[in-house]
Amino acid sequence: METLTRPTLLYAVLEKRQWLRFEVFQRQLEDAGARAAEHYRNSRLATVNVTKLTFKRWLAGEQEPRGDAATVLEFWLGHSVKELLGPAPKRKVVLARVPHDASLAAVHSFDVRFDSSHLAVNGLLPGAGGVWHLDGLRNFDGTSVAVQMYEAEPRGDTVVIGPEDREHLRYFIKARRRALLIAALGARGADDLYVLDVAHARRQLLMPVDSLPIPTAYKLDELVYGLLWAALNVDDSLLADDQALHVEQQQSEAHLAQPRSAAARAAYPELTDVGAVWLGSHVCASYLRRHLNSADTAPVLWSRVQYGGQAAGWLLFTERHQVLQLMQERAAGAEGAACCVCCIPEAAVKNSERYERLLLLLTMALMESYGLTVYICTEQAYSHTAEFVLAPQRLAVVADWLSPDAVWHVDNTSSKNEINSLAHALDHARAHSITSASTSHERLRQAANYLECEWDWLVKRSREISAYGIGGLLQLRSHLIQPSGVERALSFLSESASAG
CATH class of the missing domain: 1.10.260 (434 Repressor (Amino-terminal Domain))
Structure with a gap:
């Protein structure tokens, strides 16, 4: 040699x-x-x-x-x-401490628990961090993010990365890239992991401090993982499509001017899967704003959301919040209450991970926070029904953005026969809904039972994260999405449970 x-x-x-x-x-x-x-x-x-x-x-x-x-x-x-x-780099090498074996074992156990996670905390280059690959499963394209793990110690309601890691910590967070810090307690005999966005850490370390605290609320469990998995996948895909979506958004006016319109997924091969869903959501939301006028009876939304990746659109897309606001506005002063029917068959529950189902629960909490009563239909026969909004006896507006084959499908009708047919489906779904309680708290609890999620634990974790906010977890970069939906859903879960 x-x-x-x-x-x-x-x-x-x-x-x-x-x-x-x-x-x-x-x-x-x-x-x-x-x-x-x-x-x-x-x-x-x-x-x-x-x-x-x-x-x-x-x-x-x-x-x-x-x-x-x-x-x-x-x-x-x-x-x-x-x-x-091989030769050491000529540049100055700032080395991280070798992780404790128990911390590395905790990382391995974490990957075993989550089918879409591939977490490597040791980088291939000296001084650099590791990488966290997140598979997209059904609805996302998949992404990766730089990570660095440090040993920490518990201190009150935080875990603290100490001064012995200060040099490498400052080195790692210097680059203005997407990155996450992971704090481990393996050296302290615990297998818990905690996560913090580098942008938040960078702001904290602008102050003359030797240590970096991370709230224990940011423990990397099913809820926090689900939020990170959804946000990172959505954010990175939309950033990749930023220019293409800007062009398509400008051209969507021609489609909106037509009484009905549809676009096949094959017509947009350059877009990521998330980008195509966002474009469909944008067109459908714009179409609804144009065609859903005030009525004597509160409108009813039929949503085809079934999986966590689809729920992420409701939680993060700005246009989805505008749709919920529109439903709330159209219900003001009208007879009855606005509601949403979701068809989630048992097969969808069995075929999804718990973190995906937690995202579904957050979506239902978000809808309830806007005054929509959420019903869950479980019959497989209704699972492919296009998304629509019905103002009973007046107008039906199809605004479907979650079809596997089409980017969007929009249409509207005032045909009495068609409206009666849709109203029959809604009435049947509501009559057989697994959520039948009179309060949001009880309906969400019933939904949690159906989705096989522990209700008391979810309320507790929602309250803990809400107390700190999600800014330390989710530093979104795309202007097409916002974290306020997640924050609103978490807060509503906490408050409704307290009120209940």
């Missing part, structure tokens, strides 16, 4: 951590071997040792560790043997 003209990365890492003395390295290697043996369930790894001569050759990049020794080194230091024996 060719002798390097500058130190190896292995040399730089050990020098940074003051492990260059052979006796110190030998002790650290023995400890790492014991941990690796337990992690990989391979007792041979606990007996790995090295001579002083071999150690010097490793440091110089003249001899490559092999077999069990290579396995222990890679497990211990977080870099491949090839990287460790």
Whole structure:
């Protein structure tokens, strides 16, 4: 192996951590071997040792560790043997502390729990962070975000990243990129993980402080993961489509001028899946504003939302909030109350993860917060019904933005036969709804039971997150979405439960 003209990365890492003395390295290697043996369930790894001569050759990049020794080194230091024996970067390297084994085990357990998560907290480059891949499942395109994990200690209602990580922390957050910090308590004997957006951390560290607190409310559980999974996927896809959506938005006026319009998904191959859904939502919301006038009877919305990815549109798209506001306005002074019927068959519940179903519950809470009574129909036969709004006996407006084949489908009719047919479907769905209580609190509780989500836990977590706000979790960058829907839903869940 060719002798390097500058130190190896292995040399730089050990020098940074003051492990260059052979006796110190030998002790650290023995400890790492014991941990690796337990992690990989391979007792041979606990007996790995090295001579002083071999150690010097490793440091110089003249001899490559092999077999069990290579396995222990890679497990211990977080870099491949090839990287460790390669040259250290010429630039200044700011190294993070090696995560505690229990913290790495907590990360592994987390990935096992969440099918769409692939969290690697050790970066391939020295001084850089890791990466968190988030699969898109049914409705999203998938995305990734830079992450860095630090050991923390509990302090009151926060966990604190201490001054020993200050240098690397400031180094990591300097770049104006999307990134997340993960605080782990493995060294403290706990397997909980906590998350904070780098933009929020950057603002905190503008002050002369040595430590960075993260609220325990930001614990990385099903609710927080669901919010991050949805927000990061939606935000990144919309940013990727920003210019294309601007052009299409300008051209949508021609479609809105027609009495009815539809656009196939194949007509917009350049858009991400999220971008196509946003465009459909925009066209449908604009169409509703033009055609849904005041009526004597409060309007009724039929929504085809069934999965968490679809619920994310209701929670984050600005246009969806405008639709709910429109429903609320049209119901003011009218007979009856505005309501929404969602068809969520049992198959959709069984085929989705709990964090997806929590997003559905938040969407229902958002709708209820605008005065809409939410009903849940479970019959599979209604699951493909296009989204529409009915002002009984007056007008029906189809505004479907969640079709798997079309970006949008808009139409309106005053035909008595068609209106009677839609009204019959609505009446049947409401009569057989699994939510039948007279208060929002009880209806949401019934929905939680159906969606197999723990109600008391959800209320507790909603209250905790609402107390801090979600600004530390969700730093949205696209101007097409807003976090206020999530905040409103969380707050409404907390308040309605208290009132109930």
